[in-house]
Every structure is written in C-alpha cells, then in structure tokens.
Amino acid sequence: VSQTTNLGAGAEFDAIRRMLARWGNAAVGIGDDAATIALPRGDSLVVSVDSAVEGQHFKRTWLSPREISYRAVVAAASDLAAMAARPLGLLIAMTVPVSWRDHLDELADGMGEAARVAGTVIRGGNLSDGAELSINTTVLGAAFAPIARSGARAGDAVYVTGRLGAPAAAIRALESNRSPGEFRERFARPVARIREAIWLAERGITAAIDISDGLVADLGHLAAASGVGIDVDAARIPLFDGVDVDLAVSSGEEYELIVTASQALDEREFSRRFDLLLTRIGVVTNRANGGVEVQHASVARARGHDHFSG
C-alpha cells in the first residue's frame, strides 16, 4: 500500500494518517497508487535513493528520533545537491518496529522538517512493520543540465563548502562516551547544500559530489569518474574549530559539496550569500593513475612546487 489517503482500517493506515496530519503542507498529492509530478519543460528528472538503517547508519542512543529521521532525509536530499538539481519531492519507505511506535510523531516531524529545509515536499511513501528501523528516502529533482562527477578536467580548481570534521569528531566523542559538545549540532542537523549547488552550477562548475564518505574518499570518487588526479593542499582544507586535518579529511556525512571549476569562483560572494565558506583546496591534474594526493606544506615545498602559490 502506498500513496494512500483514502485509507481503510488498520494500524498501518492509522499511522499514515497521523504522519500526514503532522506533515501538514509538507506532504502533497498523497492518495493514489502513485504520485504524479509535472517536470519543467526541457529539464531532466534526477533521482536517487538512500537508506538509513538502525545499527548500520545510526545509533538510537546518539540521536533523538526526530534527528534520526531528519538526517536520513538530508542524506538523500544531498544527492540532489551533488547533481545541482532542484527538488521536486520525496518518497519515504519506512520500516518501523513496535519498539519505535511511540516515536512515530517525532519521526514524522524530522522528515517534515528536512523536506521544508530542502524546499520540497513529501509525495508518497510506504510504512511497514519489521525488526529494525529503516528509512529509505527517494529524492526526485529536475535540472536542465545536471552536474555529474565525471566532468573534472586537468587544470580545474577544486573547491569545498563549509568547514569539515565536526561529524567525525562528534562520533569519536560519542563512541568514547564523551559529550560531543559543539560538534553535535553539525552531526545531528546537517543541511543539504541544494541552493548552493544551483548557484555554483549557474557559474559553470564542471563536476560535483557531496561529502558522504569523507573528503578524500569522495574526491577519489570524483577523480575516478572523471579519469583525472586531484592534488589537495592540506593547509587549505577548512577545519571546524577544534578538529585536526587528519580527522577532517576522513569525516563522512558532512553533506558539504566538492566542486571543480575551470574558472575561479567568487568565494566571497558565495560566503556572503549563503553564510557558508567556499574554499579552493586543490587542483585537478592529469596524473595517469588518478587518485588523490593530500600535500602537506612541507611536502609541497620539498617537491619544489606549490599549486596554490598563484
């Protein structure tokens, strides 16, 4: 059963009704076998699905139910940002064990909030019983010219949004039963950089990816898809206060963007507009074997070159 407002009897339908009531105008057009969406003429559909499974992607003790469902939806929405697509809607297939039933309202609230923050709406879904909480979010977007991972070319500059490291620092603290302190907010309430991506796409970026696995890992995905190498200046990587560069480059679930551009981007204008850093951290190379090299200042000097001296 999916996309149902003309609901029959039963606990599943009652639960869906409750969620719809909490979503209010964050849910649209629910009530048929499928949702129908008009695409702007000339645009391509951009779609992705992402899963958040209890014990695999989150720990129940680290986050509130509302934060768990909020993060699940943001992680999916971030894939639209990575393609510079405008969101058209979300479908959410959720498995909710009995032990989570008392938190259904909070789960609904987190999803509704994530939809609003991303500037989109929930257009359908599915609710199942099961052994573990699992939130599977399909994001639908539109773009005239989606930005792929594969467009980076040698000589392009490499930029990253935001300051990195807080999610990894928060997890490290939580795993040691320490308070995550100021790292917690960035970990619990990330934001998909959708508006930022569209702004960047309008300024001619050549490739983009969001940071879900970590800066170096995701630079590696982009480099592999583009058939290029990437050199990063470690000293340029924007660090969250109190995080060192080693942690920052491996910190996942940042949902910041990595983009490449053949012409300089206006970092100050970006920062002013979005209240968010945009930092040039490296350069695309034609290194035959591809891959990512993070160059610490001493290494770069020893090699007699510095990509960022200009």
Next chain:
Amino acid sequence: VSQTTNLGAGAEFDAIRRMLARWGNAAVGIGDDAATIALPRGDSLVVSVDSAVEGQHFKRTWLSPREISYRAVVAAASDLAAMAARPLGLLIAMTVPVSWRDHLDELADGMGEAARVAGTVIRGGNLSDGAELSINTTVLGAAFAPIARSGARAGDAVYVTGRLGAPAAAIRALESNRSPGEFRERFARPVARIREAIWLAERGITAAIDISDGLVADLGHLAAASGVGIDVDAARIPLFDGVDVDLAVSSGEEYELIVTASQALDEREFSRRFDLLLTRIGVVTNRANGGVEVQHASVARARGHDHFSG
C-alpha cells in the same frame, strides 16, 4: 552511497559490482550521485515506492530468493500499471543480512528479470547491511494523462483482468503445509499489467487500481476515492480453477487491474491481444454512502434487479 560504478573498496561495493554484472543491460546509467532521466515532452512523472520486508510481506521458506526479489519489484511496478504509466526505471534500496549474502546473485537475478518483464531498467539503488531482508523499490514512469482512482462515475462499468484467487489459495496451502500445486505459479510469479493498462487507457477508462489488498478491498479504495458505490455480480467474478468466490474476492497480491469505463470495452479483443481475460463484473452506482456490494444471484433476484441483465 548510491548509484555508484566508480566504486571504492569494501564489501558493499563488491556486492554492487556483482549485482551490476548479473543485471547486464537491465541496469542503465548507474555511476553518479543520482540517475538522470529524460521524460517525453508533455508527460508527467509518475512515481511510487513499495517495500517487501522479510516476515511481513513474505516468508523465506515459501519462495526462492529469486522469486522473493522478483515479486518485490513486480509489486512496485504494478503501481505504474494502476496509473497507466509507461515505466522509465527502477531504484532499489535493499537491506541484506549476512544470512542472505550467499543468495545475492539470485536476488539480483529476480530483480533483473522483473525489470525486463516490465519492460524497464534498474537506474540506481542502495545496499545496506541489516537484521532482515528488506527490498524497497521505487518505480518511475511517465504518462500524458495518468489514470487516477478517483475518476469513476455512476453508470460506469467495472472490469477486472485475469482470474482471481490463486495467490490466496497458494498462501492457504502453504500455511497448512500442503503443496500449493497449480496455485503456486500465480503466487510466485505475478506480472504487472503495464501493457494492458496502457491499452485500456487508450480506450478511455475513467479510473484504475491494481489488486494488492484483494478485489473487494481495492474496489473499496477506488469507490472511496471516486465518491461512488460499486455493485459487483458475484457470479461474474473470474475465478482461478479450483478457487471459490469468497477466497477470490479477498485474495491480495494479484496485481490484476480493476478499471472503470463509461463505454463498453472490447473484452474479446483484449483477451486475444494479451492472452488474459478482461471481465465486466459490476457497475458504479451513486449510492450515497459509497462502499462495495457483492451481489450473489439469489440476492439480486430477490431485490428485483440485476445490473448485468442487459
């Protein structure tokens, strides 16, 4: 991680590579943060998501892994048929416990087969570890004029495709540890009636729904959405060999179609073309309180009317 061919190290990526190899040309365009799909000009996007969770929607002992994943995808694709949409692609978010890992190839094969039977391709997905097998399928389709549940009007004829009851008869046998015999095939290998739905939409049907909950339950959904009543002649309901009408009207997971039409449909032409019955089983009424009445011949006669005498 989703939509990835430029995969990094790790068991998840290895598993995705294996599935992609088995899917062959049943998977298309995988390898970026999201899939990009062009829609035919003027068409609306039609999307739905459906979940199959172990122990909730299927029992491991009743079906092979290939049948389980095949059915999961067909159940989702059937929502496109219910809207008379042409399929554009599938996204599959799957949670696979360790105990299922040895069956990953068979799970992939069932999905690939279901995609081919539905005339579509897999365009992305997500693979997670977890405690129970869960297959969440998003179906994407396009239609110039999607057929909703809400278009039925008093006086319309009500039709159903196929012969009903085999899935319920198979489950009844399996629950009693009897062999499901000839019921098994219809239960294990249903077909989404996509081509049939498009043919019917071209002939002006007014509403449609697929039978996932059972004939009477889904007629009820259609009646409620349309704000009408529906009278069904029990004697007209097409029965699978060896199934009685009481079982047939409550048999779910049929994935046959219910449609309403203001003009007579050519049942013989339909049956010839699709090797599948199309049967007029009832009529839409303007009964104020809506709902579905299944009228057995004796009842209809006692009331002094028979909607199907003409």
